[in-house]
Amino acid sequence: MEEIKTERQKMIDGELYFAADPELVAARKFAREQMKVINQEEDRYIRRQLIEETFGSTGTGCYIEPSISFDYGFNIHVGKNFYANFNSIFLDICPITIGDNCMFGPNAQLYTATHPLNPVKRNSGLEYGKPITLGDNVWLGGNVVITPGVTLGDNVVVAAGSVVTKSFPDNCVIGGNPARVIKEIEGDDARSPLEMQRQKIDHLDQQIVALLEERMTVVEAIVAVKKEESKAILDTSREQEVLKKIASFVENNRYNEAIQETYQGLMDASKRFQEEQLDE
Template structure:
């Protein structure tokens, strides 16, 4: 089995595999071209990003934007990623329709081995991240590998999301936890 297949299955793999290095380099070249251009708002969903990501509708990604491969990122309709987002996509990242992601948000599917010997030998892993529809993630949030965030949820700025967050929830903090909010009608 190839290292790429192992990576996509969430098994241990070696990121130094030549095919994976080549694929990361391809993404880096596309991102370099994207990040160095001066964009107007109407140009944000351009052909460069469509070469890299999976999407079926309008989306806006404000540069700079960074990812590992791009082909593991699935973006719904009317999604906006603000300035400086980092998506480490060694495994699948799904972002639902009408989702807003604040500046400098980081979404990780990648993680290193816990065993020091494996880590020293370059063993890595990945777990998918799923973000539902109509979610708002505040700036500077960090979403860890394997997390799912339900539809219509708000994640507060600066939160570190270490576990699943249910739909229709307001959650924030480090670690991120659902909050009871008294809303005025």
């Protein structure tokens, strides 16, 4: 028996579909509500959580500057350490899949949506799309446009203002309208597997330091409260509670011991800092 597809499934599969379908109209309405909430949220951590709830999937370290625009949100999948500058546009009629360690300049535009060339079909309200796939370590410059059906390999760099109308393989710099290969990335420009992993560490360290600075700001506030209330620095029960909570956050048990030791060192350093502040 032939399967009867919904208009939503036809859309995702890249087939002709009616955008006026009630399910899709409701989904777009919800997406616009989410966009409004996301773009108005000033707290970057809450904004990240809202994005994680709206997108199809996100890796760790995802950060997108406001504002962002999208059709549905559920067709957007981004990997680890994704960063997008201001005014990103994702027309996610079909899936947009973005690898790890990708960076977008301002006004990056990814369009999976298109229309039939035949005017009769186009005027009937039928639409369709083609998926966009970006590999790992892809960098889009400002005002780059990626058109429907494009796949970019790993380590591709797209020059600012380019319009990418076809797919390109790994390790190349492309640019222009339509985009073409400007140079191959090889020799000194090609990163070894070890260098690539170290660059990921550097990127993560930058995010971790920013979070640690925020944590220390809170520690200073705690010191002020303890001074006012004449409370001791060491609170063994609180320390154990924190470590237990950290253990519950760890998803890969192989890392649990190392993360516990890291946090124990972090709390020890925090206690020393508090003691120094109280002595002043």
